[in-house]
Amino acid sequence: MLELRGVTRTVRLPSREDLHILQGVDLTVDVGEHVAVVGRSGSGKSTLLNLLGLIDRQTSGELLFDGRETIRLSDRRRARLRGSSIGFVFQQFNLLERRTALENVMMPLLYGTAGQFWKRERTALEMLDRVGLADRAHQTPGRLSGGEQQRVAVARALVRRPRLILADEPTGALDVTTGEAVMGLLDEIAQDSEAALVTITHDLQVAALSQRAYLLDSGTLHDVDSAHAREALLATSGIRAGREAVAGSGPAADAPGRRTASDAGARA
Numbered sequence: 001m002l003e004l005r006g007v008t009r010t011v012r013l014p015s016r017e018d019l020h021i022l023q024g025v026d027l028t029v030d031v032g033e034h035v036a037v038v039g040r041s042g043s044g045k046s047t048l049l050n051l052l053g054l055i056d057r058q059t060s061g062e063l064l065f066d067g068r069e070t071i072r073l074s075d076r077r078r079a080r081l082r083g084s085s086i087g088f089v090f091q092q093f094n095l096l097e098r099r100t101a102l103e104n105v106m107m108p109l110l111y112g113t114a115g116q117f118w119k120r121e122r123t124a125l126e127m128l129d130r131v132g133l134a135d136r137a138h139q140t141p142g143r144l145s146g147g148e149q150q151r152v153a154v155a156r157a158l159v160r161r162p163r164l165i166l167a168d169e170p171t172g173a174l175d176v177t178t179g180e181a182v183m184g185l186l187d188e189i190a191q192d193s194e195a196a197l198v199t200i201t202h203d204l205q206v207a208a209l210s211q212r213a214y215l216l217d218s219g220t221l222h223d224v225d226s227a228h229a230r231e232a233l234l235a236t237s238g239i240r241a242g243r244e245a246v247a248g249s250g251p252a253a254d255a256p257g258r259r260t261a262s263d264a265g266a267r268a
């Protein structure tokens with residue numbers, strides 16, 4: 001369904017230097033698969049997710065959706081494809097504060113097909129029920145707990161039955177138990193609807209739910225066996241090992257003067 005070949009993403013900094021965030025990413029995601037990407041802060045995970053979600057465009061390389069290169073699609077076609085086929089879950093939920101849970105979940109259906117539009121309330125209620133929140137449908141997000149807000153966000157992401165679900169640190173703002181429950185639910189609903197799920201996370205417990213895990217380091221993806229993901233992640237930088245490890249793992253392989261996202265992360 002999704003195929004990346006040699007994808008790079010470079011941004012021009014205000015200092016007029018180029019920052020090479022992604023430096024040749026290869027990745028295939030098949031229908032119904034759950035893939036996790038782990039990596040230290042600043043390694044380029046959100047940048048990658050924005051490419052997968054057709055929010056951003058790669059600098060070079062190919063990104064195929066259903067076998068078709070996406071870079072030359074117009075913004076409108078990309079937006080349409082995103083709306084019909086991709087659901088997003090973010091760390092900070094991104095719910096509309098003044099709208100009820102139900103209105104939040106109905107929102108994507110306003111832009112759907114005529115059939116989806118007319119049935120929007122019923123469909124959204126079914127989805128809220130699916131995440132166990134039918135009885136909170138008329139509450140605004142401010143009155144819901146973090147875990148409940150993320151379940152509303154999951155319902156919103158899935159209400160148009162996307163074939164691809166992209167989750168950026170979906171458990172990042174939740175405590176461990178709540179995070180596990182939300183992640184379990186996301187995984188289960190994705191499986192039920194045979195959607196592919198790409199989860200981006202710091203959290204190795206979350207990554208362990210996936211069928212395949214990758215480590216994003218120095219702008220490229222590396223296969224990791226979930227059982228060894230912890231060691232692999234610590235070796236890159238130590239999200240938990242602290243700043244000495246970050247400094248110690250310097251980008252020795254990079255040419256002098258060539259800035260990578262890892263460098264930027266190390267300074268952060």
Ligand SMILES: Nc1ncnc2c1ncn2[C@@H]1O[C@H](COP(=O)(O)OP(=O)(O)OP(=O)(O)O)[C@@H](O)[C@H]1O
Pocket residue numbers: 011012013019021039040041042043044045046047048261264265
């Ligand atoms: N448009 C941009 N302009 C300049 N720098 C950018 C831009 N986008 C991303 N970066 C930098 O690229 C690096 C990777 O950013 P990204 O947000 O992808 O990291 P991340 O892995 O998602 O980090 P975190 O785990 O903290 O969310 C960071 O150092 C960031 O500051």
Ligand SMILES: [Mg+2]
Pocket residue numbers: 045046047168
């Ligand atoms: Mg990020």
